[in-house]
Amino acid sequence: MSVALRILDDGAWVSVDDTRRVAVSELWRVPGVEFCRCDLADIVVEGFLEVGVDGRTVEARLYGQCIVCGESGTTGWLPVGRIVDGEFYDLDREGGAAPTGPTPENG
Amino acid sequence: MPTDVEEWKSEVYGNEIREHLERFAEEGWEAIPEDEHDAWFERFKWWGLYHQRNGQESYFMMRIGTPNGVLKPGQAKVVADITQEFAHGPEENPIFGNGYVDWTTRQSIQLHWIKVEDVPEIFDRLDEVGLSTQQACGDSWRNIVGCPVAGKDKHEHVDALPVAEGLHETYKGHEDHTNLPRKWKVAVTGCREGCGQGDINDLAYEPASKEVDGEEVRGFNVRVGGGLARNEPRLSRDLDVFVTPEQAVEVGGGLSALFRDYGDREDRYNARMKFLVDEMGAEEIRETLQEEYVDFELETAGENLREDYSYNSGRETGGHSDHVGVHEQNDGNYYVGLNVLVGRMSDDDTAELARVADEYGSGEVRVTQRQNVIITDVPEEDLGDLREEPLLEDYSPDPHPFMRGSVACTGTEFCSLSIVETKNRQVRYARWLKEHVDLPDGIDDFHVHLSGCTASCAQPQIADVSLRGMKTRKDGEAVEALDIGLGGGLGAEPRFADWVTQRVPVDEVPGAIKNLLANFEERREGDETFRDFVERTDEDTLADLVEPEETSYEDPMMHNTKMTWYPYAEDDDMAASPAPTDRDGQSLPSDD
Numbered sequence: 001m002s003v004a005l006r007i008l009d010d011g012a013w014v015s016v017d018d019t020r021r022v023a024v025s026e027l028w029r030v031p032g033v034e035f036c037r038c039d040l041a042d043i044v045v046e047g048f049l050e051v052g053v054d055g056r057t058v059e060a061r062l063y064g065q066c067i068v069c070g071e072s073g074t075t076g077w078l079p080v081g082r083i084v085d086g087e088f089y090d091l092d093r094e095g096g097a098a099p100t101g102p103t104p105e106n107g
Numbered sequence: 108m109p110t111d112v113e114e115w116k117s118e119v120y121g122n123e124i125r126e127h128l129e130r131f132a133e134e135g136w137e138a139i140p141e142d143e144h145d146a147w148f149e150r151f152k153w154w155g156l157y158h159q160r161n162g163q164e165s166y167f168m169m170r171i172g173t174p175n176g177v178l179k180p181g182q183a184k185v186v187a188d189i190t191q192e193f194a195h196g197p198e199e200n201p202i203f204g205n206g207y208v209d210w211t212t213r214q215s216i217q218l219h220w221i222k223v224e225d226v227p228e229i230f231d232r233l234d235e236v237g238l239s240t241q242q243a244c245g246d247s248w249r250n251i252v253g254c255p256v257a258g259k260d261k262h263e264h265v266d267a268l269p270v271a272e273g274l275h276e277t278y279k280g281h282e283d284h285t286n287l288p289r290k291w292k293v294a295v296t297g298c299r300e301g302c303g304q305g306d307i308n309d310l311a312y313e314p315a316s317k318e319v320d321g322e323e324v325r326g327f328n329v330r331v332g333g334g335l336a337r338n339e340p341r342l343s344r345d346l347d348v349f350v351t352p353e354q355a356v357e358v359g360g361g362l363s364a365l366f367r368d369y370g371d372r373e374d375r376y377n378a379r380m381k382f383l384v385d386e387m388g389a390e391e392i393r394e395t396l397q398e399e400y401v402d403f404e405l406e407t408a409g410e411n412l413r414e415d416y417s418y419n420s421g422r423e424t425g426g427h428s429d430h431v432g433v434h435e436q437n438d439g440n441y442y443v444g445l446n447v448l449v450g451r452m453s454d455d456d457t458a459e460l461a462r463v464a465d466e467y468g469s470g471e472v473r474v475t476q477r478q479n480v481i482i483t484d485v486p487e488e489d490l491g492d493l494r495e496e497p498l499l500e501d502y503s504p505d506p507h508p509f510m511r512g513s514v515a516c517t518g519t520e521f522c523s524l525s526i527v528e529t530k531n532r533q534v535r536y537a538r539w540l541k542e543h544v545d546l547p548d549g550i551d552d553f554h555v556h557l558s559g560c561t562a563s564c565a566q567p568q569i570a571d572v573s574l575r576g577m578k579t580r581k582d583g584e585a586v587e588a589l590d591i592g593l594g595g596g597l598g599a600e601p602r603f604a605d606w607v608t609q610r611v612p613v614d615e616v617p618g619a620i621k622n623l624l625a626n627f628e629e630r631r632e633g634d635e636t637f638r639d640f641v642e643r644t645d646e647d648t649l650a651d652l653v654e655p656e657e658t659s660y661e662d663p664m665m666h667n668t669k670m671t672w673y674p675y676a677e678d679d680d681m682a683a684s685p686a687p688t689d690r691d692g693q694s695l696p697s698d699d
């Protein structure tokens with residue numbers, strides 16, 4: 001089953017099936033990003049560059065700034081959500097980028 | 108591969124969107140197919156409608172374009188009426204109430220909480236008085252900005268108003284210029300103070316003189332490729348072209364056609380004119396314009412007046428840096444500039460403004476790029492009575508510098524791009540600063556501009572203190588924060604602020620400004636302005652002078668305001684949102 005994935009508002013949102021689902025401006029804890037040396041970067045997401053799907057995992061590339069060390073840059077593909085039975089489920093990124101189990105999300 | 112937006116535009120765009128809007132209005136919000144929301148919301152922008160952010164589904168921001176910021180007699184009243192009737196939301200704003208007009212940094216008007224069902228009625232009422240939302244947003248000619256006192260100003264070199272109006276009349280709804288790769292922002296300035304802010308627009312006409320066939324002619328130099336957005340600010344670049352007022356419309360169309368044909372449609376980030384100018388260079392743009400887009404020989408640039416520019420300059424030049432206050436016009440009447448804190452005015456006050464403008468002036472109201480309004484054509488003998496009007500207590504012609512200097516964008520209240528709360532916060536900041544901070548002697552102008560994200564709608568990079576939305580952690584919690592930049596300004600040598608201190612938690616920003624001003628006062632040489640001081644001080648020192656600090660200022664909106672459905676609602680949880688709603692404001696079931 002195909003989902004419509006796109007980036008809206010100049011990179012401010014990932015839209016899934018015509019609903020804005022993942023926003024910039026959150027802090028994401030991400031292990032080992034390319035642009036800084038922190039073991040666990042804490043990134044203010046400033047803009048999405050690309051969105052895609054790998055199996056059931058929705059992934060995005062983004063730019064942002066690590067608030068631990070202050071470096072800015074662009075990331076590789078990071079998981080942002082999952083598609084289960086055609087429905088999008090958000091991942092908990094505040095706590096850490098390692099995908100957690102799907103949690104229903106109200107939008 | 109063309110982007111989604113380009114595909115949607117190739118299917119339906121321009122004037123025809125209005126018919127679809129009217130159909131959706133008749134059938135109701137739910138008639139907009141859910142799997143076409145992204146496409147329709149993108150298209151609606153062309154007719155001035157921006158879908159509000161998450162949690163506010165089915166509500167729209169509506170932008171009305173007022174060319175050169177001029178509301179003709181009778182128009183302000185209609186704006187007030189429309190706001191009273193159609194721009195009330197399900198919750199009120201604790202500072203501004205329910206039902207308000209935003210006067211914007213591009214001399215336009217924004218209303219919020221508009222329902223698609225009411226759009227045809229609103230359009231009809233605007234049409235009746237010659238106002239429109241056409242191309243107020245979207246990828247084409249946006250509202251044309253300029254010196255708001257054009258035609259009345261004693262400091263005018265050439266009257267720019269007919270040129271701004273000519274551009275507006277020619278290119279609003281013009282089929283060949285309907286679908287550009289991106290927005291196209293134009294400024295026309297005829298005065299000596301530079302208040303059109305051409306340096307930050309895609310296309311700028313700037314006052315100039317040129318000897319043509321042995322005769323001195325007044326007209327404009329043309330510049331291209333300015334803009335502030337996306338962390339990539341650019342000043343417009345000199346195209347080395349002089350135009351007479353008569354040639355201005357044709358040359359503007361040539362440049363917009365050039366942008367239409369050569370601009371990047373593959374990548375929206377790279378689509379603005381400023382990037383095309385980076386890529387081609389001003390010289391090649393000029394050659395292409397001459398060869399492919401205009402039928403007469405272009406003159407080289409004339410003598411400009413940039414040395415005299417004072418508007419938003421942060422300098423002590425003797426010229427105006429805004430339009431607040433009582434000033435004599437070229438016909439002996441006066442214009443009275445009123446300070447509108449962060450540009451927001453209630454519907455009732457807007458009705459009052461219309462009445463007062465009618466009673467004391469010609470009924471005309473003008474909007475400035477510092478989010479203020481001007482009443483024009485007031486005879487000298489009526490100034491005393493006008494000053495006694497209660498409206499002027501709240502919107503003063505002689506405000507405190509912190510009130511006068513405040514500019515703020517829309518922010519998380521409605522805008523889907525924003526990272527932080529903005530307008531209400533800037534009001535809280537200005538009030539706290541007024542009460543707790545003394546400005547150094549003789550500093551009457553001190554500009555603080557707050558933008559919720561890098562789109563820079565509040566033009567932060569050209570203020571004394573630039574604030575830009577960010578996030579940080581404080582005691583482990585994610586909190587709203589601001590980057591702080593210093594020393595930006597236009598004028599003879601325009602310069603963007605340096606971002607000297609990053610991610611200051613929002614409750615420490617007033618303390619930072621307080622400490623910064625105290626440090627400035629201590630180090631100030633003679634009566635130099637803040638911008639002069641910043642320019643002679645190195646960046647590391649400046650960073651040390653900012654000193655963020657908690658003070659008696661408390662910020663009720665530290666948390667993630669973007670994750671609320673409306674930050675000021677009693678129950679602000681996303682799940683408590685009444686949206687989407689039907690034409691009567693009753694909640695509709697939402698299936699996701």
Ligand code: HEM
Pocket residue numbers: 009010157158159168211212213214215217250307308334335336516517521522523524562563564565566
């Ligand atoms: C609901 C969404 C938005 C709201 C409420 C909003 C609000 C505003 C306001 C009030 C202004 C000044 C008025 C005017 O243009 O007439 C403005 C200007 C501006 N907007 Fe937005 N805006 C929104 C979306 C965007 C988007 C998607 C962009 C894309 C980058 C953007 C970029 C800008 C820029 C760059 C300026 C002017 C600054 C400059 O001179 O370069 N805005 N916006």
Ligand code: SF4
Pocket residue numbers: 516517518519522523524525526558559560561562563564565
């Ligand atoms: S600067 Fe950003 S947050 Fe503010 S109104 Fe513009 S797009 Fe929205």
Ligand SMILES: [Zn+2]
Pocket residue numbers: 254255256260298299300301302303
């Ligand atoms: Zn001017």
